[in-house]
Amino acid sequence: MAEDIKVDSTLDCKGLVCPEPIVKTNIAIKKLQVGQVLVMESTDAGATSDMHSWAKRTGHQLLKEEASGNVLKFYVKKMK
Amino acid sequence: MTEKPKRIALIASKGTLDMAYPPLILATAAIAMDMEAGIFFTFYGLDIINKHKYNYLKVPPLGNPAMPVPMPNILGALPGMTAMATMMMKSWMSKANVASIPKLLDMAREGGVRMIGCQMTMDVMGVKKEDLIDGIEIGGAATFLDFAVDANISLFV
Numbered sequence: 001m002a003e004d005i006k007v008d009s010t011l012d013c014k015g016l017v018c019p020e021p022i023v024k025t026n027i028a029i030k031k032l033q034v035g036q037v038l039v040m041e042s043t044d045a046g047a048t049s050d051m052h053s054w055a056k057r058t059g060h061q062l063l064k065e066e067a068s069g070n071v072l073k074f075y076v077k078k079m080k
Numbered sequence: 081m082t083e084k085p086k087r088i089a090l091i092a093s094k095g096t097l098d099m100a101y102p103p104l105i106l107a108t109a110a111i112a113m114d115m116e117a118g119i120f121f122t123f124y125g126l127d128i129i130n131k132h133k134y135n136y137l138k139v140p141p142l143g144n145p146a147m148p149v150p151m152p153n154i155l156g157a158l159p160g161m162t163a164m165a166t167m168m169m170k171s172w173m174s175k176a177n178v179a180s181i182p183k184l185l186d187m188a189r190e191g192g193v194r195m196i197g198c199q200m201t202m203d204v205m206g207v208k209k210e211d212l213i214d215g216i217e218i219g220g221a222a223t224f225l226d227f228a229v230d231a232n233i234s235l236f237v
Contacts, residue, residue: 015177016177017176017177017178017179018105018109019105019108019109019112020179020187022109022112022113023108023109023111023112023187023191025112026111026112026113026114027112050109053113054112054113057086057113057114057115058113058114
């Protein structure tokens with residue numbers, strides 16, 4: 001499903017732990033234009049909960065999550 | 081949107097390695113969530129922003145039953161045990177790839193965390209402004225309260 005998401009930027013946070021994935025995600029999303037999509041890749045098991053809270057608070061949209069092996073991918077659309 | 085940003089106000093009062101992490105992690109995470117964050121470094125917490133000390137914060141095994149390798153107090157009291165516990169903790173942290181205290185301080189500064197060093201503590205401990213890392217504002221209880229009174233979250237660590 002939704003394999004047609006156009007990705008504008010990828011952020012590698014593999015190996016990083018709290019709070020770095022969300023700190024880096026927030027810095028990366030600020031560099032994009034509204035409507036563009038960032039993919040954040042993380043191996044932090046806490047990232048799923050944190051990314052949901054981050055998206056809720058910042059107002060950006062979590063379009064999709066994928067897991068392959070221990071790597072989690074979060075597709076985030078910049079909303080503002 | 082002109083909605084007022086949410087704010088967290090933290091007090092860092094402890095100077096051990098384990099207690100340096102929570103305020104810095106919460107403050108940097110708050111910035112990432114588009115919140116405002118401020119930390120008041122007071123009493124032993126001042127060591128976290130003391131550039132001669134922040135690389136050498138220690139974990140005391142004495143009276144600490146939560147060490148990953150539990151250590152009887154009588155052993156924890158022996159000379160050298162604090163250094164050993166600190167070395168072990170640093171090695172676990174680095175294996176887990178947890179950011180170091182200096183790195184978290186850089187992240188806090190770059191993110192715009194308001195960091196206030198307690199003037200009274202500096203006077204008591206003989207700490208000068210040039211002993212502190214860059215980007216620290218010096219103030220007292222009123223400075224912190226003026227920031228904290230408008231905070232949504234306020235925590236004492």
